[in-house]
Amino acid sequence: MRVELLTIGDELLLGFTLDTNGPFLARALAAMGVTVAHRASVGDDADAVARAIREALDRTGAVITTGGLGPTADDRTREAVAAAFGTTLVLDDAIADGLRALWRSRGFPGELPASNLRQAMVPQGATVLPNAHGSAPGLWLEDARGRWVAMVPGVPREMRGMWGDTLEPRVRARFGAGTTVVRSRTVRTTGISESQLADDLGELARGVHGLPLAYLPGVEGVDLRVTATGFPPDETERRLTAAADALLAVAGPHAYGLDDTDLAAVVLARCREKGLRLAVAESCTGGMLGMRLTAVPGSSDVLIGGVIAYDNVVKAAHLGVRALDIAEHGAVSELVARYMAHGARLRFGADIGVAITGVAGPGGGTEAKPVGTVWVAADLRGEVRAVTRRLPGDRHEVRQRAAQMALDLVRRGLEKGA
Amino acid sequence: MRVELLTIGDELLLGFTLDTNGPFLARALAAMGVTVAHRASVGDDADAVARAIREALDRTGAVITTGGLGPTADDRTREAVAAAFGTTLVLDDAIADGLRALWRSRGFPGELPASNLRQAMVPQGATVLPNAHGSAPGLWLEDARGRWVAMVPGVPREMRGMWGDTLEPRVRARFGAGTTVVRSRTVRTTGISESQLADDLGELARGVHGLPLAYLPGVEGVDLRVTATGFPPDETERRLTAAADALLAVAGPHAYGLDDTDLAAVVLARCREKGLRLAVAESCTGGMLGMRLTAVPGSSDVLIGGVIAYDNVVKAAHLGVRALDIAEHGAVSELVARYMAHGARLRFGADIGVAITGVAGPGGGTEAKPVGTVWVAADLRGEVRAVTRRLPGDRHEVRQRAAQMALDLVRRGLEKGA
Numbered sequence: 001m002r003v004e005l006l007t008i009g010d011e012l013l014l015g016f017t018l019d020t021n022g023p024f025l026a027r028a029l030a031a032m033g034v035t036v037a038h039r040a041s042v043g044d045d046a047d048a049v050a051r052a053i054r055e056a057l058d059r060t061g062a063v064i065t066t067g068g069l070g071p072t073a074d075d076r077t078r079e080a081v082a083a084a085f086g087t088t089l090v091l092d093d094a095i096a097d098g099l100r101a102l103w104r105s106r107g108f109p110g111e112l113p114a115s116n117l118r119q120a121m122v123p124q125g126a127t128v129l130p131n132a133h134g135s136a137p138g139l140w141l142e143d144a145r146g147r148w149v150a151m152v153p154g155v156p157r158e159m160r161g162m163w164g165d166t167l168e169p170r171v172r173a174r175f176g177a178g179t180t181v182v183r184s185r186t187v188r189t190t191g192i193s194e195s196q197l198a199d200d201l202g203e204l205a206r207g208v209h210g211l212p213l214a215y216l217p218g219v220e221g222v223d224l225r226v227t228a229t230g231f232p233p234d235e236t237e238r239r240l241t242a243a244a245d246a247l248l249a250v251a252g253p254h255a256y257g258l259d260d261t262d263l264a265a266v267v268l269a270r271c272r273e274k275g276l277r278l279a280v281a282e283s284c285t286g287g288m289l290g291m292r293l294t295a296v297p298g299s300s301d302v303l304i305g306g307v308i309a310y311d312n313v314v315k316a317a318h319l320g321v322r323a324l325d326i327a328e329h330g331a332v333s334e335l336v337a338r339y340m341a342h343g344a345r346l347r348f349g350a351d352i353g354v355a356i357t358g359v360a361g362p363g364g365g366t367e368a369k370p371v372g373t374v375w376v377a378a379d380l381r382g383e384v385r386a387v388t389r390r391l392p393g394d395r396h397e398v399r400q401r402a403a404q405m406a407l408d409l410v411r412r413g414l415e416k417g418a
Numbered sequence: 419m420r421v422e423l424l425t426i427g428d429e430l431l432l433g434f435t436l437d438t439n440g441p442f443l444a445r446a447l448a449a450m451g452v453t454v455a456h457r458a459s460v461g462d463d464a465d466a467v468a469r470a471i472r473e474a475l476d477r478t479g480a481v482i483t484t485g486g487l488g489p490t491a492d493d494r495t496r497e498a499v500a501a502a503f504g505t506t507l508v509l510d511d512a513i514a515d516g517l518r519a520l521w522r523s524r525g526f527p528g529e530l531p532a533s534n535l536r537q538a539m540v541p542q543g544a545t546v547l548p549n550a551h552g553s554a555p556g557l558w559l560e561d562a563r564g565r566w567v568a569m570v571p572g573v574p575r576e577m578r579g580m581w582g583d584t585l586e587p588r589v590r591a592r593f594g595a596g597t598t599v600v601r602s603r604t605v606r607t608t609g610i611s612e613s614q615l616a617d618d619l620g621e622l623a624r625g626v627h628g629l630p631l632a633y634l635p636g637v638e639g640v641d642l643r644v645t646a647t648g649f650p651p652d653e654t655e656r657r658l659t660a661a662a663d664a665l666l667a668v669a670g671p672h673a674y675g676l677d678d679t680d681l682a683a684v685v686l687a688r689c690r691e692k693g694l695r696l697a698v699a700e701s702c703t704g705g706m707l708g709m710r711l712t713a714v715p716g717s718s719d720v721l722i723g724g725v726i727a728y729d730n731v732v733k734a735a736h737l738g739v740r741a742l743d744i745a746e747h748g749a750v751s752e753l754v755a756r757y758m759a760h761g762a763r764l765r766f767g768a769d770i771g772v773a774i775t776g777v778a779g780p781g782g783g784t785e786a787k788p789v790g791t792v793w794v795a796a797d798l799r800g801e802v803r804a805v806t807r808r809l810p811g812d813r814h815e816v817r818q819r820a821a822q823m824a825l826d827l828v829r830r831g832l833e834k835g836a
Contacts, residue, residue, distance in 0.1 A: 012441075019440075048455070214429075215490050216429070284712075287707065294705065303728050349731075393575060
């Protein structure tokens with residue numbers, strides 16, 4: 001139950017194109033229980049393609065290629081696969097007729113250009129996979145030992161269409177009904193480091209209920225992901241649930257959800273349950289916290305609005321922070337963060353005000369307040385909490401981490417029962 | 419002048435992560451005249467990594483790996499590369515000391531967890547490449563035949579930082595100065611469709627000064643990219659400049675810059691030149707416009723701040739839009755957009771107020787104002803302009819397009835000489 005993916009095209013080696021076909025096929029294969037053992041990209045070079053095909057056949061014996069099936073001279077997949085299988089190209093009359101019909105139906109003048117007939121040349125013995133989404137058909141070639149290569153176009157829309165129409169059923173038939181599946185579950189944490197989590201997990205770090213564990217640190221925190229491979233569906237589900245429960249127990253208050261859970265959506269849901277409305281006051285994040293909250297459809301029943309208090313004048317005029325306090329403590333200080341949160345709550349008639357002020361960089365750092373220094377504060381119906389952190393990363397990352405930190409302060413405050 | 423890239427991580431094989439490191443390195447290498455001959459991805463499996471390294475050494479003899487250098491048990495790159503070179507891992511005292519110092523400087527309590535010391539184990543004979551952007555250093559290992567592997571972390575920010583700091587100079591020294599290069603130039607346009615551009619370009623659409631042209635439509639507009647391959651450096655530069663000039667002439671007022679130019683940075687620069695200050699009022703974008711402006715370092719001399727006017731109450735209380743006008747015209751209307759922009763300008767003491775109100779979806783659409791309907795307005799010292807558009811895409815995309823549309827309205831207003 002193993003396959004390799006080979007994506008073909010100079011674009012991929014020059015870095016102009018992000019390969020989205022590989023991830024699409026990888027997810028689709030994983031969902032049916034087929035493991036992607038290896039992914040590679042080579043250019044529009046027949047020798048390199050043939051060599052990559054030979055290596056993949058030796059390693060795994062099952063390859064899906066994308067790209068290099070078009071009509072132009074730099075589309076070399078057909079001849080390269082034929083070479084790797086030790087066979088030659090022959091004209092497929094059905095494809096040629098189809099191309100001629102397509103040419104006429106699109107209203108182009110004259111005869112089909114000869115170059116387009118390249119697409120009708122197929123390795124001897126190949127099965128043609130119809131393409132209802134474009135002009136280049138796919139191909140399936142297999143040798144006497146049962147090793148196979150499936151070739152599909154590289155245009156993502158055509159590739160995805162063909163996967164559903166013809167390739168997915170073929171791969172499924174090939175491997176039998178997927179009796180085993182690959183599935184993951186993620187526990188999302190924030191406010192704790194990867195190494196601290198590893199220490200807290202102790203023995204579990206080597207595997208949870210027999211499932212391997214991966215740490216995925218990012219600007220929103222550290223995700224813990226367990227993956228079940230090769231179990232029957234029921235067993236997969238049972239193990240994933242038990243593993244997630246074990247991880248949630250260790251992560252405790254640092255865990256805020258599973259899988260794709262967004263912390264902004266968690267905060268909105270908690271507020272909604274309690275009938276609380278929210279307002280924001282943002283300095284260094286400049287609107288990012290508001291953007292995250294309003295990215296969630298239906299956020300308008302919780303979020304009233306907020307102030308982008310970028311200039312200190314705005315902190316005073318629109319949030320009621322005293323200019324004197326800013327002068328004495330600095331705009332990035334506990335006191336100013338607290339007054340910003342308080343001002344947002346009062347001036348927007350909200351139950352909760354949440355504020356961010358910090359030094360996002362690259363300039364503006366001092367010895368006492370280096371780049372990355374952030375204060376966030378939350379006023380929950382008059383109870384004000386504030387925390388500070390020195391966040392790593394560039395300007396964008398500091399701002400992302402600061403927005404997450406502010407959301408997390410509200411979440412933890414609400415869980416304490418405000 | 420050939421290198422291979424190997425990206426390591428289960429993430430990449432399961433399709434959970436788009437590989438952005440590969441394209442970054444490929445572009446950077448191409449720009450210095452080094453060809454990427456092959457790209458591959460394998461999982462966190464020491465045998466698979468070692469095998470991939472051996473194959474790459476046989477093919478090309480020069481490999482850059484990303485990922486698998488972290489502190490946890492699934493970080494297997496060090497041991498796999500050691501195995502491929504037939505050597506073992508040894509503790510590097512300098513790295514260990516550095517990790518301990520970093521631990522203390524971040525204010526974590528207690529001693530460095532033992533698991534973190536994995537990062538100090540290096541293949542015997544490897545050169546340590548310092549990492550000023552994170553805790554895992556990079557490594558360079560070379561055999562007696564001059565074949566080499568450079569290992570850098572998989573976190574994109576760290577990888578990019580290390581490339582500039584240490585890896586790029588090493589690779590350059592290795593290969594000497596490149597003689598031919600692959601380089602692109604992009605003309606960024608917004609407010610005009612791909613097909614309209616193609617019509618306006620006429621014959622140029624088939625190639626500009628002998629360079630192939632690509633259309634890259636996205637949420638910020640349509641980028642036009644020309645690519646020069648295989649010319650000497652002088653000739654490359656000459657052709658790219660001539661091609662960009664030709665494209666700029668056709669695109670006219672729709673073009674706002676070259677290459678990575680950000681429209682928010684263009685608007686900020688124009689305002690700065692004219693000594694104008696800016697305030698924003700955002701409804702459906704909820705802070706995204708403010709976030710884009712404040713993403714640009716140094717934006718604080720132009721951007722005063724703004725209001726996230728999500729609830730209509732905020733449009734009235736903080737921007738002075740009459741509740742009556744909202745009731746009669748709807749929150750998504752030309753009148754409300756104009757008053758929001760005007761209110762932002764007056765209440766923040768700015769020269770320019772810019773406002774966005776729209777139906778981002780998925781809910782909230784009506785027959786008269788379907789999902790995607792957006793009004794943006796700009797008040798430039800009392801001269802108010804407003805435009806509407808029905809934007810395609812999902813909630814996120816509509817919001818991104820709306821923010822770009824608002825920035826572009828300000829840009830065009832400033833170019834008319836406000």
